[in-house]
Amino acid sequence: MMRLIVAAGGGGDALAAAMLHATLYGDDERAVILTYAWDRLLIDPLPGPRGADDFVGLEPLAPAVQMVSATARPIPPAGSTLPRLAAELPYTFALIDPVGGAEGIARQLVSLVDRLRPTSVDLLDVGGDVLARGDEPTLKSPLADSLTLAACSRTTLPVRLLVAGPGLDGELSYEELRGVLGSVVHTFAATDTASIDAALHWHPSEATGMLAAAARGVRGTCEIRDAGLPVPLTDASPTVHEVDLDRALRRNTLARALASTTALAEAEALSREICGFSEIDYERDKALWLKEQRAAKLDAESALPRLARFEAEARGRGVTHTTFRRLTEALNVDGSQRDDLRRLLISSRPEQFAAPLWRIPASTQ
Structure with a gap:
């Protein structure tokens, strides 16, 4: 059997998707993880997501869908964690190319389902900002998750929305999300992290790192990001919840607006209009700032x-x-x-x- 897991925000969501598959479905089933190539500036010095034109060595997986294998490479100076994940984990990683906006991503998703005929399609978000309204003062990066949610709404596919580690991205707290979260599908335990242990040693994802730490019993307050956001690690942190996709869409103003977009620039403009900012603008500003900084000596x-x-x-x-x-x-x-x-x-x-x-x-x- 084949499972398809869509990593809603790319980055660490793809790594969490691997842990989810190993835990829920087991090694006997194959999986394709559909994800953005959208990494932190520590990995990719170029702001925003990478599209198919930013790589060499991609392989066709379905019409309009490319596979990122272990031999694929981002074109310098771009960077990506996906080829290394493909080398270390027993999964097929397919690239979400957002150049065509939500409609383009929807076509990629339908094309992939038509080709693979998966047993199930899960949309996975670590943290829960896919459930943001768009006006929360703590919201930092709604665009990627809202685009994938919008794309799923443009299809008739039976997509199951899952939120793992509610509150762990430091944007929406567990208390803010509690009333929207559905039933607990699984609570990760220490043994569940074994499938991604090696990748956790080098992958920069903070939310998925905290998810794994919480699964291992770590509790307390973890400080993350350049702003030093405090994130509580509690008994709720290693849980995975199912969420009604239609309810998430009704709540997420940005996702509804993005549903008919046909270009990433159009989606970014709507993020500025609805949320008051675009995380790609933040990455652009930070990339310029980093160029002007002199790093301290490391010894x-x-x-x-x-x-x-x-x-x-x-x-x-x-x-x-x-x-x-x-x-x-x-x-x-x-x-x-x-x-x-x-x-x-x-x-x-x-x-x-x-x-x-x-x-x-x-x-x-």
Whole structure:
């Protein structure tokens, strides 16, 4: 049998889709994960999602749908985590190309279903911002999820909407989402993370990293992103909920507006109009800012004192854990050295590594 899982926001949603498939459906069933190539600037210095024209070595999977295999490569200076995921995980990764807006994505989805005839189609979002109204002051990145939700609404396919780790993206809290979430489909446990353990060591996703940590029993407050958003890790964090897709669409003003879009630029303009911003604009501004910054030296002699200062300040904010993406930016380390920073910290203080998070000690060591 074949399963199709649509990673609503790309990035870490694709990694979570792999964990979901291994847990719910098992190794005996094949899966295709349809996802954006939309990574953080730490991985891809170019703002926004990558389309098919941004890669070499893609392989046709269905009309208008390309497969990202282990041998595919983004055209420099673009970057993507998808080829490495394809190399390390036993899944087929198909590319969502948003150049044609929601209508274009809908055509890709229908084409893929017609070719594969999957047993089920799941739309997966980690965190729950796919359920945003669009006016929440904490909302940061609604465009990708709203586009995929809008695309699903343009088809007659029986799509099941799943939200994993409600509140873990730091945009909408679990309390805000509680009234919309449906029944619990599954609660991830430590054993469920085994299928993606290796990828968690290098993948930059914060939400999926926290989902895995919560599944392993980590509880507390995790600080994420460049803004240092506090995210509670609770017993609700490792849960997966089914949500009525029509109800999600009625709630998501941006998704309804995006349903008839035929270009990414059109979708971005609607995001500015409805939400007051576009996350691609934010990425553009941040990319320019990063070019002007001078990264700090990365060695134990200089990095560990900076870490101690950060930890002291974080402890004062009630933070118990943080992500390596947050540490990379807080310690002013160049994004290309994120893995080097991770290795340095773990080798220096292995007792603080609460995989894949970093534990803030309760007091100075």
